[in-house]
Amino acid sequence: MTSILQKPRMAFDLSELPLHGKRSASLTWWGTLGFMLIEGSGFALVLAVYLYLASIATEWPLGAPPPDLLPGTIVTAVLLLSLIPNMLVSRWARQEDLRKVRIGMIVMALLGIAPLVPRAFEFSALNVLWDSNAYGSITWTLLGLHTTHLITDLIDTLVLSALMFTRHGRNPRRFGDVQDNAMYWNFVVLTWLPIYASLYGIPRL
Amino acid sequence: MMRAEAGDLQHSIAPDMRDTDLAPEVLDRQLERVWGTPATLWGILATVDHKRIGRRYVATAFIFLAMGGVLALLMRLQLAGPERRLIGPDRYNQIFTMHGANMMFLFAVPVMEAIAVYLVPLMVGTRNIAFPRLNAFSYWIYLAGGVLLWVAFALDMGPDIGWFAYVPLSGPQYGSGKRADIWAQMITFTEIAALAVAVELVVTVLKQRAPGMSLDRVPLFVWAMLVTSFCVIMAMPAIMVASTSLILDRLVGTHFYNPAEGGDVLLWQHLFWFFGHPEVYIIFLPAVGMISGILPTFARRPIFGYLPLVLALIATGILAFGLWVHHMFATGLPRLGESFFTASSMAIAIPNGVQIFCWLATLALGRPVLAAPLLFVLAFFFTFIIGGLSGVMVASVPLDTQVHDTYFVVAHFHYVLIGGAVFPLMGAIYYWFPKLTGRMMSERVGRVVCGLVFVGFNLTFFPMHILGLQGMPRRIYTYQPDMPWGGLNLFVSLSSCLLAAGFLIFFIDIMRCMRWGLPAGDNPWNAATLEWATTSPPRSYNFARIPVVSSANPLWDEPELLVSSGLRVERRELVISTVAAAVPEARDASPANSIWPFFAAIATTGMLISSIFTPWAVVWGSLPVMVTLIGWFWPKSTPEDQA
């Protein structure tokens, strides 16, 4: 039935390859990178709009005192602190240590909720409303955009944490997801720093 | 139904069964079981096969082309003579806005991505696009955006603010009603779709290439789509920011574009052209890739200057961004900015020149066969040169101020868009149609179509240059009889019927040949790249065995295509390879069909449309989106989830 002629020439044996690639051999890792690039461009553009509006304004901030530092600084501190457990979870996931990953994910879920509390106060600490003037519009948009990222990553972390406690948890794919989630959290924290610097620094220049 | 099948499978097929020793028929049957889409409603809505979705995408984009074409004909009917009363000013405003927005956002960009969705996985020798469910989602979102725009138009709610929706006209003060919001939200839909496809393509190209397809063996169309996708990723966020801030101004009273409260109308133009300039290349680069894909086949020799062509693609992509940088710095320094602008416009001529040279050299050194696809490429050459010339003219500042906002500009950008993108696209349809359908298109009709479209196009748009020089402004719904424009306008309108006839025959021929065209076979043109190494149309799994590549023209240079073995056959498995050398590093699973992307698209559509009316829709509307996304990503204990 299968004469030699019919049979294509097999030049490459793939059978020993792993069933799932890790990090840069995994598609989700690249996909996460792609979406970070998109969102990074978005953040950069909104920041550019901020600078643009500031550059054409006669005074900045427009008709408002500079934002109060306290809530935003607490958010920044919490976010920076969260990087440490975040790094640890990522490492545990790399070592495929399910027990530690479970604990770590709960910690990260809590650390995802924590900054939302001072963030709620941060909006009123801006001392301006979105519909007061263009300064209010851009500050609320910047803060809102970043808050959206905090919330979406929190939901992602919560769902993934729940998943780690099911029978689906013990799977190299899930450990990869945890690492990608950690990478994305780093992104959310790092993009905050220029936003923080602009929102609070530029009005004080 | 699927579940029952999957159950049967588990009995008959051992887990971890490999393809290595399977006879071809057994292998085909088994792969079809795992990769196929059942012919049920569920199958239609849940399929993640890039070929089905790509076909849908292409067909939808062409329907939008036809609808936009009908609008164009209506405009030409109205303008055929002075003071005609067919269309009133308000309707006319909606019609040219719809025509422009429809052509740019629902036709030109999507159709290029659509063809790539179909072809790129085949060309790189893999079984499906990366993130196939996102791909399905992207199509539904695109469709919803298009339907939103057209339904609004039918309800007399179509945008009437021009395709670039300048503020303050589109802002809360002047743009009353919901017309501008429809425009802005249509942008959101189409950009989500475009960005999703861009990420899929980048990852497919970088990580799913067949073993041995190192970067210097990647087909030029694939290169073009890689560069285009990066442009999309960097450029599209700008228009999302623009349209979102416009909606905020209109809906919740922000002041981004309100000068009285510190906003700025020029900000809109910056953001829009931040996207708008690269947009031209997002449409043009894929067309360039198509030409580089078509030419070697009909010149009967490998492309001349592969490396310079790749570098030209990358350079064009980067320079498209160079112009942005100018836009950014130019805000405070107009003089310096202008010279930057001129410099980068000049610089972009270099890669364009390199391309033209390599193409002409390929033709000159080969033995060209003048088949229909090549005819369209030649039509492109000719038209593009005229478009380029008029482009040089508008780039010179004194002339630009003279013809600004006249029909000269309308003529110019149609030369670039139709000549630069639609002609190569039609050539691409003639070229790849046999692969999509298994049947040939008619060569004879193809020549007629090419002739009609080419002649009709030039007769329609060339006189518009003259009308522009005579001072006829664009976007006017009528003109007085004492203006000297009547004769030429009548001529233009008559010629546009010729052009339309060409398109009509093209569409009819497509329908006809889908049924009755001559059978094509795997490789009717005797072409060199991998998409021709499988059946026409390809099976659900594209390749029974993943090819192994050792040249840029594998079907020409390798007497017998080598293949790989060792993949599992009871789950959707494909090869992940390294970025540069395409050395296999994993055999990963590819997600199976799922209905969730469809549900997620419905939920997203509900949220986006409601948010035109109330900002709170973003809050409660995101709950269903969240639920559908969890359904989408929650693991299902299929073999695909094993690792």
Ligand code: HEM
């Ligand atoms: C098929 C034949 C076509 C004809 C006869 C046609 C005709 C026209 C005409 C007469 C206008 C000017 C309307 C005015 O200023 O009052 C126009 C505008 C425009 N066309 Fe076309 N067009 C065609 C195809 C296309 C295609 C394929 C594209 C894009 C890929 C396109 C993109 C545009 C754009 C962006 C505008 C500007 C709309 C605006 O002013 O906001 N057109 N077209």
